[in-house]
Amino acid sequence: MSDIALPRRPTWLAGRATGPRLARHTLTLIALAVLLLPLADLSVVTRDPWTELGRMLQGLAWPDFAGVESPFHALGLTVSVALWGTLAGVVLGFPLALLFARSRLVRAGCAFVRAIHELFWALLFLQVFGLSALTALAALAIPYAGIFAKVFAEILEQTPRAPADALPPGVGRLSRFLYAELPLAWTQLAAYTRYRFECGLRASVLLGFVGLPTLGFQLETAFREGRYPEAGALLWCFYLLIATLPWWSHRRLVPLLLVGGVFLLGPWPAVDGGLLWRFVSQDLWPAPLLASDWAGLVDWFASIPKLGPAIGNTLLLALLGTVGALLVAMALWPLASRHFGHPATRLAGRGLLVLLRSTPELMLAFVFLLLLGPSLLPAWLALALHNGALIAFLAARHADGLEPGMPGLPASGRLAYELLPRVYPSLLALLYYRAEVILRETAILGMLGVATLGYYIDENFQYLMFDTAAFLLLVTAGLNIAVDALSRRLRPREVPLEDPCLR
Numbered sequence: 001m002s003d004i005a006l007p008r009r010p011t012w013l014a015g016r017a018t019g020p021r022l023a024r025h026t027l028t029l030i031a032l033a034v035l036l037l038p039l040a041d042l043s044v045v046t047r048d049p050w051t052e053l054g055r056m057l058q059g060l061a062w063p064d065f066a067g068v069e070s071p072f073h074a075l076g077l078t079v080s081v082a083l084w085g086t087l088a089g090v091v092l093g094f095p096l097a098l099l100f101a102r103s104r105l106v107r108a109g110c111a112f113v114r115a116i117h118e119l120f121w122a123l124l125f126l127q128v129f130g131l132s133a134l135t136a137l138a139a140l141a142i143p144y145a146g147i148f149a150k151v152f153a154e155i156l157e158q159t160p161r162a163p164a165d166a167l168p169p170g171v172g173r174l175s176r177f178l179y180a181e182l183p184l185a186w187t188q189l190a191a192y193t194r195y196r197f198e199c200g201l202r203a204s205v206l207l208g209f210v211g212l213p214t215l216g217f218q219l220e221t222a223f224r225e226g227r228y229p230e231a232g233a234l235l236w237c238f239y240l241l242i243a244t245l246p247w248w249s250h251r252r253l254v255p256l257l258l259v260g261g262v263f264l265l266g267p268w269p270a271v272d273g274g275l276l277w278r279f280v281s282q283d284l285w286p287a288p289l290l291a292s293d294w295a296g297l298v299d300w301f302a303s304i305p306k307l308g309p310a311i312g313n314t315l316l317l318a319l320l321g322t323v324g325a326l327l328v329a330m331a332l333w334p335l336a337s338r339h340f341g342h343p344a345t346r347l348a349g350r351g352l353l354v355l356l357r358s359t360p361e362l363m364l365a366f367v368f369l370l371l372l373g374p375s376l377l378p379a380w381l382a383l384a385l386h387n388g389a390l391i392a393f394l395a396a397r398h399a400d401g402l403e404p405g406m407p408g409l410p411a412s413g414r415l416a417y418e419l420l421p422r423v424y425p426s427l428l429a430l431l432y433y434r435a436e437v438i439l440r441e442t443a444i445l446g447m448l449g450v451a452t453l454g455y456y457i458d459e460n461f462q463y464l465m466f467d468t469a470a471f472l473l474l475v476t477a478g479l480n481i482a483v484d485a486l487s488r489r490l491r492p493r494e495v496p497l498e499d500p501c502l503r
Contacts, residue, residue, distance in 0.1 A: 022428055022492060026326070033323040040316055042380070045373030052371050059228025060235060067230045068218070071237055073264070078214045079241070080261030081136045081207065082200035087258070088137060089144025090193060093152060096145065098177075100153035107150075114146030115436075115480035116473055117444045118203045119362075120454070122210050123461045124473070128279050133265035136207050136214070140200055151192055159185045198245060202360045205238060209362060209447065219363065223370060235359075242358045284470040304468060306456070307475070314452040314479065317376055318439040321383030325438065326431050328388025329395060333427070336396035339404065339419060340411055353396070356389030361441045362448070369448050379445040379452075387434050395427045425492050432491040436484040443476050453479075 046052070065071070099106045122139035129135040159181050208216025215238055222231035249257075288296030334340045335349025356364075361382045368378030404418045446454025453476050460469035 022425060025428065025490060029319075029326070030323055033319055036316055036319065039312075040320060040380070041375045042377040043373075043375050044377065045375065046371065049371040055226075056228050056231075056367065056371075059230075059232040061232070062229060063233035063236050064227075064229035065233045067227070068233050068237075071218075071234065074213065074215045074218055074234075075237060075241060076260070076264045077133075078201065078204045078216075079257065080264045081133065081140065081204040081212075081214060082197060083254075083257055083261055084265065085137050085140025085204070086144060086193065086197045086200045088141035089148050089196070092141060092145035093148025096149035097152035097156065100149050101157060110146035110149045111481050111484070112146070112477050114143045114150070115440070115477040115484070116143060117440045118143055119206060119210060119444045119447065120457060120473055120476070122207055122212070123458065123469075126210060127283075127461070127466065128276050129269050129271065131211050131213070132269040134269055134271075136204065136212050137265075139207065140203060144196060144200070147196065148193075152189060155185050155188045155192070156181060194249070197249065198242070201242065201245075202358070206360050206362050209366075216363070220366065223366060239355065239358060243354075279466070283466040286467045286471070300467075304471070306451075307472075310446075310451060310453045310456055310472075311475065311479065313376070313450070314439070314442050314446075314454075314476075317379055317383070317445070317450070317452060318435070318442045318483070320376070320380050321387065321438045321442060322431065322435050324380060324384025325387035325391060325434065326428075328384050329391035329427060329431070331392075332389060333392035333395040333399065333423070334415060336393065337399045337419075339399060339414060350393075350396075353389045353393045356385050357393055359386065361386045362444060365445050365448055365450075374449045376450060379442070379448070379450045382445070383438055383441060387438055391427060391430045391434065394430055395423050398426055399423050429492050432487040435487040436480055439480050439483045443479075 093110075096106055096110060100110065118139045121142055122135055125135040125138045129138070204214050205216040205219070208214040208218065209220055211217065215234060219231060219234045219238075222228070222234060282290065286297060286300045288294070288300050332349070332353060336346060336353050338346065340346075341349070364386055365379050365382035368381050372378050399419050399422075402419060402422055404414055406414075406418060409418065443452055443454040443457075446452035446456070447458045449455065453472055457469050457472045457476070460466070460472065
């Protein structure tokens with residue numbers, strides 16, 4: 001009996017080495033996205049998106065600063081919310097970081113609070129504290145506490161143990177931490193706090209989409225009413241705020257910013273303890289559960305509409321956003337690297353990456369929604385462009401630290417044979433780190449009308465159905481925790497990200 005030749009997998013995909021394994025990961029991810037692409041609603045339902053895009057670009061090119069009402073107050077409030085929210089997150093998260101490695105309960109609690117997006121926390125606290133600074137600060141402080149606890153714990157865990165081991169045997173644990181561990185980790189702790197503050201600025205802008213009077217409130221109003229010159233002026237104010245961050249956020253100015261922020265955040269609302277307790281103990285829980293009516297609880301679960309399609313759209317959009325971010329990062333990172341082009345093209349490439357990564361996904365999706373109409377397409381573009389630009393920026397920074405071994409190669413050969421094989425493992429690791437963030441952003445894009453879980457969460461809050469909204473928040477948190485665990489499992493172990501800001 002003659003042997004039958006069976007098709008063999010290409011040799012460059014075989015084996016357990018890093019290269020073939022990452023190639024299999026990438027091709028599987030792309031193939032899965034292509035296979036599921038027909039299930040996504042990517043239709044364009046507006047008649048003339050190019051004309052509207054031209055009006056937007058014209059407003060960005062010729063902004064109307066005179067037409068903006070109280071821009072400095074909105075900017076000051078945005079900075080104050082971000083600064084005090086980040087500080088509260090540090091105060092709450094640092095003690096948890098010291099217990100993070102030893103307590104499974106602390107790790108689970110931190111995973112839960114950081115799995116829910118800041119805007120969802122804002123919707124929750126809005127029911128108790130109203131449109132006040134307390135709502136904004138709590139919406140930032142609680143998820144940031146979970147994030148700080150996780151990242152600070154990782155930084156402290158990576159601190160060299162030799163200085164602590166060299167101390168005399170009788171030195172207490174607190175003294176060891178203060179004199180031998182904390183000084184070594186201080187630079188990384190401070191660097192991540194600065195990075196999280198920059199994230200807090202973007203989150204503070206987004207809080208305007210739920211009615212809080214930050215810069216995002218004026219931006220949404222101007223875009224929705226078609227006042228694009230005013231929207232362009234507000235966007236330039238925001239970009240200028242981000243671009244000048246290293247100067248006005250110097251550590252010597254932080255105390256002045258904190259004191260000034262106290263006056264901008266007021267007046268503080270009067271908190272009704274009875275109302276707060278009723279909201280926490282009754283409104284957030286299904287009535288059949290509180291009454292131990294198990295048959296009624298089954299009926300309550302059955303009354304939750306379209307849970308399956310909402311979860312499916314959320315996961316599908318997250319997958320498409322992740323693959324889109326990978327493709328955008330692969331296309332854009334050479335534009336900002338010193339190994340390609342000339343100074344003018346590199347400056348333009350870096351400017352494009354800064355523009356895309358500084359603009360929050362929700363804001364990008366809102367603009368694309370005005371252009372293309374309600375479908376998954378605006379959300380997909382927003383997720384891919386923002387996260388892809390962020391990964392491309394970090395990949396270009398990594399590539400700039402490398403020296404090619406074959407200087408005679410043309411640019412295409414230098415990219416294919418020299419730099420891409422060395423940059424790609426860290427690029428893919430960054431993508432897996434961002435996967436959980438992409439899922440969090442996918443959920444909140446439902447607030448713009450995209451049929452993800454966030455759409456139903458926002459709808460139930462509007463109709464004061466707090467128990468259903470709280471249940472959907474739990475579902476969202478569970479999905480984020482599962483995706484985070486999967487991404488940690490798939491992330492290349494050979495390329496640990498030493499920079500804490502990359503986490």
